[in-house]
Every structure is written in C-alpha cells, then in structure tokens.
Amino acid sequence: MGLKKKLNNMNQKIFIKTFGCQMNEYDSNRIYDSVKKIGYQKTDNYEEANCYLLNTCHIRDKAKEKVYHEIGRLKKVFRSKQKPLVIVVGCVAQAENHEMLKREPYIDLIIGPQAYHKINNTILAYNQDKKKLEETEFDAIAKFEYLSKIKNNNSKVSSFLTIQEGCDKFCHFCVVPFTRGPEYSRPYKQVIDEAKSLADNGVKEIILLGQNVNAYNNDGFKLSNLIKEIQKINEIKRIRYTTSHPKDMSDDLIEVYKYSKKLMPLVHLPVQSGSDKILDSMNRNHNIKEYLDIFYKLKKINSNIEFSSDFIVAYPGEEEKDFKNTLELIDNIKFIHSYSFIFSPRPGTVASKLKLIDKAISMKRLERIQNKLFDNQIIKNKLLENKTINVLVENQKADKTGFFGRSEYMTPVIFNGTEQDIGKIVSVKIIKSNQNTLFGEAVMSVNQKVA
DSSP states (O other): OOOOSSOSOTTEEEEEEEOSSHHHHHHHHHHHHHHGGGTEEEOSOGGGOSEEEEEEOOSSTTHHHHHHHHHHHHHHHTTTSOOOEEEEEEHHHHHHTHHHHHHOTTOOEEEOTTOGGGHHHHHHHHHHHOOOEEEOOOOHHHHHHHHTTSOOOOOSSEEEEEOEEOOSOOOTTOOHHHHTOSOEEOOHHHHHHHHHHHHHHTOOEEEEEOTTGGGOEETTEEHHHHHHHHTTOTTOOEEEEEOOOGGGOOHHHHHHHHHOSSBOSEEEOOOBOSOHHHHHHHTOOOOHHHHHHHHHHHHHHOTTOEEEEEEEESOTTOOHHHHHHHHHHHHHHOOSEEEEEEOOOOTTSGGGGSOOOOHHHHHHHHHHHHHHHHHHHHHHHHTTTTOEEEEEEEEEOTTSSOEEEEOTTOOEEEEEOOGGGTTSEEEEEEEEEOSSOEEEEEEEETTSOOO
16 A cells, blocks of 8 residues: 555644754754655644654764663653654664664654655654654665755755765774765765755855765765855855865865865864874874875965864873874864864774773863863964954844854854844954854944945
C-alpha cells in the first residue's frame, strides 16, 4: 500500500533541537524545509509539539548521554499528554543507530546525517504502521539531489550553506569519517543555485560549510572557484568558509585573498597542537612549519588577515615540552578567536585506546592555554576602541536595547541603530570592548549615499 503524501492532521507542529556544529544548524533548517512539505509547522515551544526532533553531535564527550537526558526530560513533560513522535538524527544517531532504539523505547525513528532525503517517507511510514525505523545508510549524493529540489527558505542575514561533507583524513581522535562518511563535494551548479536562492531570500552573508571545506572538488571546481562565482552575486556582501584543513590550503585558495573584496579576512584553520610529535600521533598529516608557511603566505598577501583555530589539550603522550610548543605557536600567531578542549576519547577511534593524561594536569594546561588565548582576544578588541569598523547588522537584540552585528573578523558588535540597518553594512565607532564583544555607536551606513 502506498504512503499518503501528507499527514492526516495538517496542524502538526515540530520542535527541532540542535546540538553541535554549524553543519547541524544547516541540516536542521533543511530538515524543516523538507517536513514542511508533509504538513509540519515549526514551533519554538516543545511542549506543544506533535513531533520532537533532536539533531545530535558526537564530537564531544558524553554526547550520547545528552540524548538520553533530553529524552528523559521530554518523557516527564508528556507524562500526562499524548506522546509526540520522537526522532533522533545526526551523528549520534549514525554512531549508535539501532542500539538507541533498544535502550530507549520512547525514541521512534533514528535517521543518520546522510539519510535526510528519506525523512518524509520515514515519518509517513511510521504514521501509517507505527513501526520503529532506523535509516543510517551513507548516500550523500541522493541526499543533496533531493534537497536541491526543495527551496532553502533561510532568510537570515547570515546563512550557512553546506558544500562538502565527510572526511578521508582519519585523524586518530575524530569520529567524523564514521558518522558522516567519506568526503563528498556537492555539484558545483547545485551550490551556486542554492547561493542565488539564498540571496533572493534576502541573505547578505554566506558561510560555506564542510568537515573539510577546502577539500571541495567537484569535476575540477574547487573552493576558490565557488568563492569567485558567489562573489558575483550582487546581493551577497560577505563570504566565509569553515572548517578547513591545513593540508588542503592550496595556493589557488590563498590567491583569492589577493583580490576578493567579499571574502572575509579571518581564516579559521584548526592546528590542534603546536607539537610535531603530537600532530604525527594525531595523524594530522601536517607539521608546524607547513602551518606557519600558510600563515606567512596569507599575511604577505594581506597583513590584515587574522587566524582562528582549534586546540586539543592533553592529547595522549603530550609532554610539557609539547604543550609549551603550542603556547609558543599561540604567541607567534596571536589567534583572535579559538576553541580549546581537553582531549575526549571517542569510541571507535585510534586515540580511544591510548592512555589518558592525569586530569589535574589536563585541567591546568587547559587553563593556561585559555588564559593566553583569551588575553589575545582582549588585546585585539582593545586595539579597536575609538576606531571605526564595518559591521554587517543581523538583528535587533531580544531586549530591544540595541542591534547586533559582526565585524569582518566575526566578532559580535552591539551598537545603537535602527531597523533599517538590518541587512546592511554599517560603520560603527567602537567605544568599549570585552573579551568576546565590541560595543559602539553607528556612524553611517556604508550603503548610504553621501549628499
């Protein structure tokens, strides 16, 4: 018997909770674009939802337990109400799949990140026969072919756009190859068409996403080609990309920074450690000299380019001299934004079998590295006080006390403005700053014509 094309009750509401990376945020938006076709409307109040969807991340420790905690909270809320359809998607769903259905009967459907094109039929099938299902096959081609036929309705000023998924690097600490599959680059035209559609929606900034975004390669088209083509779209004012790998920081991509006015001068390039010994143990396939070569090439092209990075602290085998090498690298590059974490063993990875460093030592190293990174941020932000910078305005603050935007370097900026500024690049004089945020006063819109 064929599936009905829509749910019986057209007033169904779906609540989507998203953990983890920017790609999960993109995926959650596209999942909603899909389920809207079968009758779901989004709600921000999970207590009124007919469907509760949890988009999960497996990068950090205890990710799996967070899922069960969320489900436990949900069970309490719906104890005296009709149970919603409960769907777990994302990387934890991929890694744990049918084990989750066994452990937690409250979960109805498990869908991996490469099977989102099947979500509507999976929901309709469950609605018809109430049979629990898990869809976790890797099929990125079919997924993006399906999603390309559904309009991306994101109309925020800044929007994510996934161009590449999966990873072939197999860093010894990372689960991505197992949860997202092998590297896959979306068709070039498919990406450009979606970028144009986002521009039509009112999007002004596009952030190109990939687990290895600069490994993008589709029929000879590379990330540099995408940037060159997207910057031709008049409505798009800013272009960014994340997350890149040093091994894929090719000369053609570096060259784009010479002449592109829309590619922002912030390079997020995870290094993970400043020690060649630890990088080798991680199977990172790059060394510090190669990383610094990239840094100096980009600085030579444009001295205003700044770097941000990711650091894993207390990786198994990290000695004090290895840690000091990382501190030295931070002193040399002076990263303006960074993420740092104590090593967290992920099941199934090579590093999960290695001996952990003492927790007290790990905590002390994390504190030392974060103090240095945070000091860099404070100093960089302080240098901007009494200077005027360009800010892309994204929205009014929820408490109506000001407007929110970001600098060219992704730093949040709070300033006085008007609703007419939203979606525009505005000149803002910075009055004060703290570690994470700049505060200022609008001077004038860059788009505004001077009499």
